[in-house]
Amino acid sequence: xxxSICRLGIAALAIMLVMVAGRAKxxxxxxxxEKPVEIKIDNFVFSPNTVTIPAGSTVHWTNHDDIPHNVVxxxxxxxxxxxxxxxxxxxxxxxxxxxxxxxxxxxxxxGKIVVQ
Amino acid sequence: MNPFDLKSALLARHAQHVVLIHFPxxxxxxxxxxxxxxxxxRDATLAAVAYYNMTFAAxxxxxxxxxxxxxxxxxxxxxxxxxxxLQHLVLGVTASVLIWLVWSIHFYARRQGRTPSxxxxxxxxxxxxxxxxxAHLGGFLSGVNAPV
Numbered sequence: 001x002x003x004s005i006c007r008l009g010i011a012a013l014a015i016m017l018v019m020v021a022g023r024a025k026x027x028x029x030x031x032x033x034e035k036p037v038e039i040k041i042d043n044f045v046f047s048p049n050t051v052t053i054p055a056g057s058t059v060h061w062t063n064h065d066d067i068p069h070n071v072v073x074x075x076x077x078x079x080x081x082x083x084x085x086x087x088x089x090x091x092x093x094x095x096x097x098x099x100x101x102x103x104x105x106x107x108x109x110x111g112k113i114v115v116q
Numbered sequence: 117m118n119p120f121d122l123k124s125a126l127l128a129r130h131a132q133h134v135v136l137i138h139f140p141x142x143x144x145x146x147x148x149x150x151x152x153x154x155x156x157x158r159d160a161t162l163a164a165v166a167y168y169n170m171t172f173a174a175x176x177x178x179x180x181x182x183x184x185x186x187x188x189x190x191x192x193x194x195x196x197x198x199x200x201x202l203q204h205l206v207l208g209v210t211a212s213v214l215i216w217l218v219w220s221i222h223f224y225a226r227r228q229g230r231t232p233s234x235x236x237x238x239x240x241x242x243x244x245x246x247x248x249x250x251a252h253l254g255g256f257l258s259g260v261n262a263p264v
Contacts, residue, residue, distance in 0.1 A: 044262035068195045082193040106259035
């Protein structure tokens, strides 16, 4: 009887260890996924120009120019305020699709986000 | 998009400042060139051409300053004045004041029936340089001077 209780305890402990380990691993993955994708605005260019991300990812734009810029999607699904030097804007893409965007102050500046 | 759509033309969603700015720049620089030519050739017709170019340049500078301030408030959402934006604003207002000053020298001289004093020529050269520098910075703000 004692032996079976001991075995049961060891099994329960092993299951708990596996669960804790699995949880730690999965939480690490979430943290990695949560890291926003960085897009630099520099010299009148969005860099990288095209980004492919999984749905639910966040994209983070930072203006490194001395000139104000903003980020506006073609379908008006997102629009930043005008960003001064070193100011940023973030947007989380929940739905899959292709999002073309541009700077409405300098419409020649364009970029694309592909959400899978 | 219909290029002859009146509503689109009148209510364009870009800042009108970048359209209107070409008028006072071209008129004033042409006026200065004609005034230098009038001084060199001692030609009253060239002097009259210079005066009228400067008159229209001065008049056109008013809507340009107004639309520039509107572009700053609305298109740039009242962005903090620093760096290129601040330099462009200060130089733009200075250029406008200089254009009016040069015009007034010509205006009062013509009203008194005499040739404007020669000190106007270095002043016109300085004003032309300030106009050119303001336009150069404006080109960066509007993206015209951006790398291809």
